[in-house]
Amino acid sequence: MRERAEDPSWSIIRKLRAASGGWVSGKAMGDGLGVSRAAVWKHIRHLRSMGYRIEASTRLGYRLLGPEPLHLHIPEDICSRLIQLESVGSTNEFAREIANEAENWTVVIAEVQTAGRGRLGRKWFSPSGGVWMSIILKPRVTPSEAFRYTMAGSVAVCRALRDLYGLDARTKWPNDVLVNGRKICGVLTEISAELDVINYMIIGIGINANMSASSLPEEWNATTIYEELHREVPRGELVAKVLEEMRALLESGDLYHQWVRLSDTLNRRVRVKGFDEVTGIAESLDPDGALVVRKDDGGIVRILAGDCIHLRPDDGDLRAGSDSQTGKGSTGYAEG
Structure with a gap:
């Protein structure tokens, strides 16, 4: 540090x-x-x-008199429209209300979320100083490709934190970003879709930025940019970098390999709780976002959604030097 x-x-x-x-x-x-x-x-x-x-x-x-003027840092070609709010229940909910009429790459950002949420309606603590944003996208893809956008959000945040601040940010399946084994960001993807086409997609990204880790729930095992650097950072610069990286990743053919290269989950002993509970070694990630786990009995299972726990070294973690259980990360995919 x-x-x-x-x-x-x-x-x-x-x-x-x-x-x-x-x-x-x-x-x-x-x-x-x-x-x-x-x-x-x-x-x-x-x-x-x-x-x-x-x-x-x-x-x-x-x-x-108001929140940080993020629009001054964000080039016009990065998003079609930027909506900055001082306080909102949830940026994802606000984005959902305007999504049908909104342009592709409309971005909603709030200083505070009073009812921020994660997967399955879990509360997402969103005090002043963080980056709480939702991106409205209208890609011509099928619902089966939705995980690619969650992946792009996670990798974009990793690359931004690495390039701007030198932090060793890593992806955690399915939708988190860790620094030093502690959660610094979560990504939630929600879609409105027909059988074979997406009407719109909302990528919610929450980054613990300019606040102390002690202000967050202890059970999160979370960290913040401020905690890691001992200084605040310009959030507009961070938002611009995340959006820039995300656009570049979605246009490239390297997204899958970038996620794998940055993964803190693969080659680690994990416990995944979904429809069933599975314990074993996370061996690989399939292109559709499924985590491939070799169970303790030697069987192989593909898991598309669930809560993933990184187990401690004394539980059989393969990685030397890993020193903590990093907590839960729930699937970043939801249909609406």
Whole structure:
């Protein structure tokens, strides 16, 4: 884990965001950072130049008037439309409501989700500081190809975290991204389809970005970008990189090999809970997204959906140096 001094501008944004629209005095911020009030004002001007709406008062200090202006970081050719919300129940639900009329590659992003959810309606904790977004796609593919888009979301996040921040991000079957064995991202793909054609597809991506891991449920065994780098990152830059990588992956023929190369699941002893519970070695991934597991009795089984648990070394993990059970990851595929 790398130790880095945090840029004072990001420290200021973090303090303003934590105030939830309330006032924070320049003196208090300066004292906390070990700088003068004049230096705080310099950083405020810099943040304003980046598009942040920050109100100043001689008597009260400063307050943040809205979420980070992500659109300033995202080139127009990456998505057809960007909808940025301060708060929403679920970006996937919002996207579903507009999907029929929306253009391909419409992106919905929220600062906070009050009812974020994962597979099977599981609650997804989505506080301020994360990246909570849904991408509306209208590909001319059959429902059997849906897993490819979940795969593209996971690999795109891995590549973005690696290229931008040097994090050793890895895919976890079927729909998670891990850093140092802990969950940093989940992907949920939902589709509206006829028998042999998809009407629209919604790719929900949740990345634990600028928050501490202690703010997330302990049972998640989660980490965050802030936890790994000890600094905040520009989320607009991250969103732009994920979208750029995802588009490139879907246009390439290398997506499957990229997922396999980055996998933290393959060649590991796992327990998968679906219709049945299976324990064994995750040997390979089929192109349709099925995890191929060699069971303890020697039999081979293909699993298309389920909760996957990476087992500890003392449970027979093949990988030297693996040191923890990484928790559950549920299937990132749903029909609606």
